[in-house]
Amino acid sequence: MVTPPAARPHLPLRPLWICRTCAAPWPCATARLTLCHEYAKDLVALRIYLCNQLHDAAADLHKLHPQKDPDPKTLFDRFLAWTPRSSPTANPDQDDGVG
Numbered sequence: 889m890v891t892p893p894a895a896r897p898h899l900p901l902r903p904l905w906i907c908r909t910c911a912a913p914w915p916c917a918t919a920r921l922t923l924c925h926e927y928a929k930d931l932v933a934l935r936i937y938l939c940n941q942l943h944d945a946a947a948d949l950h951k952l953h954p955q956k957d958p959d960p961k962t963l964f965d966r967f968l969a970w971t972p973r974s975s976p977t978a979n980p981d982q983d984d985g986v987g
């Protein structure tokens with residue numbers, strides 16, 4: 889029995905750091921959407937989680953390609969630069985009682 893592709897989580901395949909489902913560099917677009925949804929109320933926790941993933945990815949990719957270290961800026965852009973700056977629901981109380 890095969891799990892339908894839509895039901896498979898887009899998780900990293902280590903040490904390659906590609907998506908187990910769509911084979912794009914992780915976090916793929918679906919993984920990013922899923923992470924934003926999961927961490928919508930705690931973007932700091934999302935960034936801490938992704939910092940840890942970046943750290944592990946840098947170590948894994950260095951072991952795979954010792955002669956060609958991963959570019960730090962590329963890894964930063966891939967793992968962290970895309971995260972939302974603030975949650976649209978960060979201050980829901982500010983809208984209460986208005987209007």
Ligand SMILES: [Zn+2]
Pocket residue numbers: 898899907908909910911912916917918919
């Ligand atoms: Zn994916």
